[in-house]
Amino acid sequence: MENWIKDKGHPWIISGPCSAESPEQLEQTCLQLAEGGIRTLRAGVWKPRTRPHQFEGVGAIALEWIKEIKTAHPSLSFAVEVATPEHVERCLKAGIDILWIGARTTVNPFNVQELADVLKGVNIPVLVKNPVNPDLALWMGAIERIMHAGITQIGAIHRGFSSFQKSKYRNMPLWQIPLELKTLHPSLPLICDPSHIAGKRALLQEIAQRAMDMNYDGLMIESHIHPESALSDAEQQLTPKALLSLLANLSIRSASS
Numbered sequence: 001m002e003n004w005i006k007d008k009g010h011p012w013i014i015s016g017p018c019s020a021e022s023p024e025q026l027e028q029t030c031l032q033l034a035e036g037g038i039r040t041l042r043a044g045v046w047k048p049r050t051r052p053h054q055f056e057g058v059g060a061i062a063l064e065w066i067k068e069i070k071t072a073h074p075s076l077s078f079a080v081e082v083a084t085p086e087h088v089e090r091c092l093k094a095g096i097d098i099l100w101i102g103a104r105t106t107v108n109p110f111n112v113q114e115l116a117d118v119l120k121g122v123n124i125p126v127l128v129k130n131p132v133n134p135d136l137a138l139w140m141g142a143i144e145r146i147m148h149a150g151i152t153q154i155g156a157i158h159r160g161f162s163s164f165q166k167s168k169y170r171n172m173p174l175w176q177i178p179l180e181l182k183t184l185h186p187s188l189p190l191i192c193d194p195s196h197i198a199g200k201r202a203l204l205q206e207i208a209q210r211a212m213d214m215n216y217d218g219l220m221i222e223s224h225i226h227p228e229s230a231l232s233d234a235e236q237q238l239t240p241k242a243l244l245s246l247l248a249n250l251s252i253r254s255a256s257s
């Protein structure tokens, strides 16, 4: 499998809100990012929450908001999390450009296989987040299921691993796990998600820099027009302006490295 992300430049930046909350919040966040040169946006539509009674996303209506932004700004691409075959079908119908499988879905082979089955014969990039638990085989298994469905543009997202131990991180980075994945699959593009590793804004810069130092292919970082009032992951999201300044402060190896 070729490293399809490297063709897009180095690193590939994906940013946007944890959750799409309203047409205005989504549009303002995305347009400010676009003004700063970000071309790939993310937006959570259906949110997998660990506990009930938390904001679970606005659902399929957000796909309509995304469609409107894409119609007005055709150079922008959108990535959306999918957890069920119905999510995949709705995203494909709405013209979503990139799908990602979340950490709570990657843990379940039945669930991943259902997604793989509905992706057979479909040509769309799919990013696979690591499972919540530090299990490299489970991560690889999910990637292989998507690969066997015939998807050729696959990337892995490192979002950290949950632990009962107290740590400064929301999810422990355990950098050796993605490193081993990369050793086993050298051409598999690897993207770091500092937002879900950090859980708080103050740690994002150092985690993003570490990923760049380790020659990751891209970064997925959450941003929100008003992070402090976000309906999910308020403590880790950056304003678009802060996101652009984080990127400007990164020291990045040359594109050929």
Ligand code: PEP
Pocket (backbone or CB within 6 Å): 018, 044, 048, 101, 102, 103, 104, 129, 159, 196
């Ligand atoms: C997210 O990207 O907003 C998300 C829910 O991530 P994860 O699956 O890594 O927890």
Ligand code: MN
Pocket (backbone or CB within 6 Å): 018, 019, 222, 232, 233
């Ligand atoms: Mn989030």
